[in-house]
Amino acid sequence: MPKIGLRINGVQVITEVRGRDRLIDLLRGMGFMSVKEGCSAGDCGSCNVLVNGELVNSCLMLAVQARGCEILTLEGIGTEEKPHRLQLAFVDFAASQCGYCIPGIIVTAKYLLDRNPNPTEEEIRRILTANICRCGGYTRIVEAVKKAAGAI
Amino acid sequence: MSDVNITYVFVADWPAYLRIVVAGRVQRDYFFFSKLITDRLTANGVRELPDFSIFTPESLDEVLDLLARGGMTLLAGGTDLIPMMKRGKASPVYVVDLSGVSSLRYIRREKGYFLIGGRATVKDLVECGLFDERYGAIKLLGRYFGVEPTRVMATVGGNLASGGERDLPQILEVLGARVKLVRKEGSRVAGPLGLQLAGDEIISEIVFPELGVRTYTWFSKFEKRAANGIGVVTAAVYLKLGEDGSVDDVRLTLNRVRGRTPGRLYKTEKALRDGRLDDDTLSHVMEVLDDEISPASDFRASASFRKHISKVLVVRSLMECARRIMA
Numbered sequence A: 001m002p003k004i005g006l007r008i009n010g011v012q013v014i015t016e017v018r019g020r021d022r023l024i025d026l027l028r029g030m031g032f033m034s035v036k037e038g039c040s041a042g043d044c045g046s047c048n049v050l051v052n053g054e055l056v057n058s059c060l061m062l063a064v065q066a067r068g069c070e071i072l073t074l075e076g077i078g079t080e081e082k083p084h085r086l087q088l089a090f091v092d093f094a095a096s097q098c099g100y101c102i103p104g105i106i107v108t109a110k111y112l113l114d115r116n117p118n119p120t121e122e123e124i125r126r127i128l129t130a131n132i133c134r135c136g137g138y139t140r141i142v143e144a145v146k147k148a149a150g151a152i
Numbered sequence B: 001m002s003d004v005n006i007t008y009v010f011v012a013d014w015p016a017y018l019r020i021v022v023a024g025r026v027q028r029d030y031f032f033f034s035k036l037i038t039d040r041l042t043a044n045g046v047r048e049l050p051d052f053s054i055f056t057p058e059s060l061d062e063v064l065d066l067l068a069r070g071g072m073t074l075l076a077g078g079t080d081l082i083p084m085m086k087r088g089k090a091s092p093v094y095v096v097d098l099s100g101v102s103s104l105r106y107i108r109r110e111k112g113y114f115l116i117g118g119r120a121t122v123k124d125l126v127e128c129g130l131f132d133e134r135y136g137a138i139k140l141l142g143r144y145f146g147v148e149p150t151r152v153m154a155t156v157g158g159n160l161a162s163g164g165e166r167d168l169p170q171i172l173e174v175l176g177a178r179v180k181l182v183r184k185e186g187s188r189v190a191g192p193l194g195l196q197l198a199g200d201e202i203i204s205e206i207v208f209p210e211l212g213v214r215t216y217t218w219f220s221k222f223e224k225r226a227a228n229g230i231g232v233v234t235a236a237v238y239l240k241l242g243e244d245g246s247v248d249d250v251r252l253t254l255n256r257v258r259g260r261t262p263g264r265l266y267k268t269e270k271a272l273r274d275g276r277l278d279d280d281t282l283s284h285v286m287e288v289l290d291d292e293i294s295p296a297s298d299f300r301a302s303a304s305f306r307k308h309i310s311k312v313l314v315v316r317s318l319m320e321c322a323r324r325i326m327a
């Protein structure tokens, strides 16, 4: 059974994994419950996390493939005491309905803002095609990302 | 060392947690898992993949040795293989993970050719900065290929190996690419469309020549959702115009030429060659195209709709190329 080391939200982790364990399995098994399983096939983005700063579907990556990598989940982006400006904007716009898709959406939005601090609405909508919100609250989600980017 | 403070706490029976504090400042946090964390997965309601053994080689030689043993399945970006495993359509016994084989991840320009490593990702292609505007077909992958995480993860080799209606075989075919397949006992070269790999082969490299003057390439996809992987119709075009605006050279591919098989449109290409892209020629060319293809119907679109859209995309793509060459 491979033993791997990786950093999750800034914390060094050393663990054994089985081949079949996906990154989402490892993260949820460790209690990072923001990482949601929706489609298990790369379509919905609910499981999105950053791996070395790159946007990844954690349902399509094996845990062993993340060896030596730096992982960022929603838990590492902000906390209840110290929310990220994206999270504050989502609260302001009541952009979350059932909330299932929101962690993945905030990770995608963070990835966008890290690369492109002043995105256009078109760019926001384009990158968010990576995420599906079944409640259909896209308008407020896009507004919230715009606000976090300082455009509103 | 009196100011070094090591905290060692157990959270339940696992994980073991270690915090190193020097002079009152946290230096590092460690978690150790003595027990398999996945023991708890069922309790979390996560559906697992079927079981398999994993190998994590770091060089091409190691990969070839493993493949020579037989019964191995390569894993690159996982965007095809993992969903297939989830659906029970693939159940590999031994999986060889290519993520550590960094020597297969490159894009270079050398002596008039582009060389692309089998493990280069779609995002690497789109963002490498080596392709100028004539390589529109490659640039448009940034718009039409899956979504951002798909482009981050999916590899060129994996896309070619998956076969069927995939974007890169079509685009690489119009670029005149050759695919290098290696195994422990040697190598061979094949075209990008309809690749058939032996169990012990790996796609190591893709090579295509630089485009010449007065050329352009284009790729377009008609899809139901902006984020969809498999389009209704995809078309790739390479066009070279002479000084007088007539067609010097052209290569066309569609995702469904006969049934569900992607391919070249040799007859349509022939009808275009040496002619001009005026209305008369194009309407004749569209009749040839109509005769040349017989796409299969499925839940995404009927055969007649696919035929119609195929013509629209081919004409539009040709006109895009021509307009940009003339500009």
Ligand SMILES: Cc1cc2nc3c(=O)[nH]c(=O)nc-3n(C[C@H](O)[C@H](O)[C@H](O)COP(=O)(O)OP(=O)(O)OC[C@H]3O[C@@H](n4cnc5c(N)ncnc54)[C@H](O)[C@@H]3O)c2cc1C
Binding pocket: A041, A042, A043, B073, B074, B075, B076, B077, B078, B079, B080, B081, B082, B118, B119, B144, B145, B146, B147, B150, B153, B154, B155, B156, B157, B158, B159, B160, B161, B162, B165, B166, B167, B168, B197, B201, B202, B203, B204, B228, B229, B230
């Ligand atoms: C949401 C989503 C959207 C998608 N959209 C598109 C799209 O728009 N267009 C498109 O064309 N595809 C699309 N796909 C399909 C997919 O991304 C590709 O086919 C992908 O390129 C496969 O590459 P991979 O590295 O992920 O391969 P993997 O899934 O790791 O492997 C796929 C197959 O290729 C084999 N393989 C991998 N690497 C090699 C190699 N170097 N040599 C030999 N065999 C190898 C594996 O053994 C396996 O059989 C999409 C997929 C998803 C999940």
Ligand code: FES
Binding pocket: A036, A037, A038, A039, A040, A041, A042, A043, A044, A045, A046, A047, A048, A057, A058, A059, A060
């Ligand atoms: S669960 Fe990973 S993309 Fe849907």
Ligand code: FES
Binding pocket: A095, A096, A097, A098, A099, A100, A101, A102, A132, A133, A134, A135, A136, A137
């Ligand atoms: S808020 Fe319910 S799925 Fe997006």
